[in-house]
Amino acid sequence: MPPILKRTLLTLGAIFALILLVLWLSGGLLALERWVIDAQRAIQNELAAGVRAIKQGQPGALAALLAVCFSYGVLHAAGPGHGKVLIGGYGMGRRVAFWSLASISLFASLAQSLVAVALVYAGVALLGWTRDAAQNVAQDVMAPIGTLAIAAVGLWLAARGLRKVWVQSTTPAPQAANHDHSYDHHDHDHHHDENCGCGHSHGPSLAEIERATSWKDRAALIVGVALRPCSGALFLLILTWQLDIALAGIAGAFAMGLGTAMITVSVAAMAVWAREGALANLPFDRVAQILPWVEVLAGCLITVIALTLLTQTL
Amino acid sequence: MKPLILAATLLCWSQTAQAHPHVFIDTGLEVIFDAQHRATGIRITWSYDDLTSLQIITDKGFDPDFDGNLTAEETTQLNGFDMHWDAGYPGDTYASMAGQPLPLSAPSDWTVGYKDAKILSTHYRSFATPIEITQPLLIQVYDPTLYVAYYLKLGTTLTNAADCTARILLPDLDAARAELDAAIAALPQDAESAYPELGADFAEAMEVTCPPY
Numbered sequence: 001m002p003p004i005l006k007r008t009l010l011t012l013g014a015i016f017a018l019i020l021l022v023l024w025l026s027g028g029l030l031a032l033e034r035w036v037i038d039a040q041r042a043i044q045n046e047l048a049a050g051v052r053a054i055k056q057g058q059p060g061a062l063a064a065l066l067a068v069c070f071s072y073g074v075l076h077a078a079g080p081g082h083g084k085v086l087i088g089g090y091g092m093g094r095r096v097a098f099w100s101l102a103s104i105s106l107f108a109s110l111a112q113s114l115v116a117v118a119l120v121y122a123g124v125a126l127l128g129w130t131r132d133a134a135q136n137v138a139q140d141v142m143a144p145i146g147t148l149a150i151a152a153v154g155l156w157l158a159a160r161g162l163r164k165v166w167v168q169s170t171t172p173a174p175q176a177a178n179h180d181h182s183y184d185h186h187d188h189d190h191h192h193d194e195n196c197g198c199g200h201s202h203g204p205s206l207a208e209i210e211r212a213t214s215w216k217d218r219a220a221l222i223v224g225v226a227l228r229p230c231s232g233a234l235f236l237l238i239l240t241w242q243l244d245i246a247l248a249g250i251a252g253a254f255a256m257g258l259g260t261a262m263i264t265v266s267v268a269a270m271a272v273w274a275r276e277g278a279l280a281n282l283p284f285d286r287v288a289q290i291l292p293w294v295e296v297l298a299g300c301l302i303t304v305i306a307l308t309l310l311t312q313t314l
Numbered sequence: 315m316k317p318l319i320l321a322a323t324l325l326c327w328s329q330t331a332q333a334h335p336h337v338f339i340d341t342g343l344e345v346i347f348d349a350q351h352r353a354t355g356i357r358i359t360w361s362y363d364d365l366t367s368l369q370i371i372t373d374k375g376f377d378p379d380f381d382g383n384l385t386a387e388e389t390t391q392l393n394g395f396d397m398h399w400d401a402g403y404p405g406d407t408y409a410s411m412a413g414q415p416l417p418l419s420a421p422s423d424w425t426v427g428y429k430d431a432k433i434l435s436t437h438y439r440s441f442a443t444p445i446e447i448t449q450p451l452l453i454q455v456y457d458p459t460l461y462v463a464y465y466l467k468l469g470t471t472l473t474n475a476a477d478c479t480a481r482i483l484l485p486d487l488d489a490a491r492a493e494l495d496a497a498i499a500a501l502p503q504d505a506e507s508a509y510p511e512l513g514a515d516f517a518e519a520m521e522v523t524c525p526p527y
Binding site (some may be wrong): 048049 | 368380431
């Protein structure tokens with residue numbers, strides 16, 4: 001792709017993200033929010049109808065239920081949620097490749113389903129909890145732990161950004177060489193350190209993108225998302241367990257997870273697109289200096305949101 | 315400054331997520347008057363959404379053949395399932411006149427039915443003393459925490475009040491949202507305070523007016 005076209009496309013991403021943000025700030029998405037609540041009601045009724053159809057032995061009932069569950073997942077994620085804040089914030093702040101962030105989103109959503117299944121079958125089926133008890137455990141125990149994991153990701157991001165700012169301020173800024181912007185997002189075998197002093201003229205941030213996101217980041221992101229099972233999945237799992245159609249419920253929970261992943265993967269794409277668009281418009285030799293600050297900012301933001309959520313749940 | 319605004323907005327959104335309604339109840343209100351044209355009480359009808367109805371029926375182990383009908387015995391057992399309120403629970407129905415709250419009695423005289431996959435229950439609540447409607451009487455239906463969403467879809471009726479009229483007031487959602495945003499913006503000064511309970515701002519309401527108003 002010619003660099004100019006690439007740059008234009010990337011810039012569009014940044015503008016698009018900015019428009020969404022402005023709409024959001026000005027309450028322009030309020031109509032969407034109302035629509036989500038109405039749709040939630042409609043889909044909840046369909047969920048009940050789907051469960052009844054399976055119990056009545058109607059043909060195609062399972063496929064219909066899974067389709068409803070998938071839509072439920074999409075809808076639920078399209079509303080406000082912690083997963084998007086986390087994935088979006090991380091994607092903006094850290095120069096992570098799209099595929100890497102997308103796979104984290106997918107795994108996180110499926111892990112969220114798995115956690116819901118585990119909670120219901122350990123708690124409700126084995127220990128005899130009521131539906132309210134299971135929901136309370138999800139809300140009062142697991143959600144705060146998940147929130148702490150989110151805060152940890154934020155702090156970790158901010159700390160790393162600050163460290164880079166510190167490193168940069170103590171070492172002379174590298175000169176930008178004849179560098180092409182069209183780096184690709186595959187995992188290369190680069191193992192040099194960001195301040196390796198090995199004669200490369202890479203800015204630290206560009207070398208960094210080639211280093212796969214560490215497993216700690218991945219784990220924290222996935223835990224942060226997964227430990228907040230959605231009540232729709234819990235309701236479905238408990239109901240189907242009571243009605244002896246447990247497998248249909250478990251399949252449904254994972255269909256919800258796939259639906260949620262649709263949205264979080266889109267958010268990941270949006271975050272990467274917007275970030276690269278913003279960076280493409282910066283003079284190349286400034287990127288290395290600005291990027292750590294973006295990371296610090298995104299990290300602080302995630303932490304603040306997580307901690308505020310926490311004070312409200314405790 | 316910008317990150318702060320962003321944080322506040324994101325926060326506000328995640329908050330609404332928590333307040334997302336999970337139970338949807340179509341509501342009907344009947345205000346009953348006495349011979350002196352004073353309002354004596356309200357009969358409240360609640361129709362639960364399909365999923366909530368199915369959960370309740372399943373919890374009780376009723377309707378095992380899934381034909382959508384309860385036996386007479388099951389209906390008797392179900393009756394009153396939503397009427398044993400914790401002390402201090404206001405019952406999600408709020409009456410007021412000229413801004414003055416009018417206390418309502420505990421529920422009585424309740425009924426229940428299960429039809430078209432929905433549970434429909436009714437109950438009666440009386441005013442402490444019969445109310446002469448000298449100003450518009452306002453009856454709001456809402457859950458302060460917004461976990462349950464009430465909609466006045468089952469009608470508002472007046473019984474024994476020949477001259478009075480009733481109408482439904484829908485919330486000004488934009489204004490309600492502005493209130494919510496303002497309340498959230500005020501939070502950081504007292505981070506310990508709970509999420510503002512502003513269900514009333516989002517509530518649908520019935521307004522009863524009698525001549526000469």
